[in-house]
Amino acid sequence: MTKQMNSRNESFFNKVYTIVKKIPHGKVTTYGLIARHLGTSKSARIVGYAMNSSHKFSNIPAHRVVNRNGLLTGRHHFFGSSLMQELLENEGAIIIDNKIKNFKDILWDPSTRK
DNA sequence: ACGGTGACGACAG
DNA sequence: TCTGTCGCCACCG
Secondary structure, three states: OOOOEOOEOOOHHHHHHHHHHOOOOOOEEEHHHHHHHOOOOOOHHHHHHHHHOHHHOOOOOHHHEEOOOOEOOOHHHOOOOOHHHHHHHHOOOOEEOOEEOOHHHHEOOHHHOO
16 A cells, blocks of 8 residues: 555554553553553653544543553543543542552553453 | 644653 | 653644
């Protein structure tokens, strides 16, 4: 084919969305883990940038992606600043001061693909 | 076509 | 522990 974006047919954004959709209910993951899983561990910022555009699509559980400390850094991009927290708490996360307390317990590594 | 942007992460002090 | 700084790079106007 004439067009080859990177080495795939799919844009980086699309790959990110594919991963995010696979996050199990009640689990969360991080921008860095997603980036690493895609083979570009230094592109965590791009993952965040991709999530910024995820509102244009549906069925993308963007609230399940937090930063490496379990901090809800993207909460302001939701429909109201507390929606992200409410969604996560509804899935069993314990959040205090915008930080997931049981972060290690519900962290999902995309590499496990389960 | 090109450079600013950014929901990050690692590291230094 | 906490804060600031720097490198990172795909996207979009």
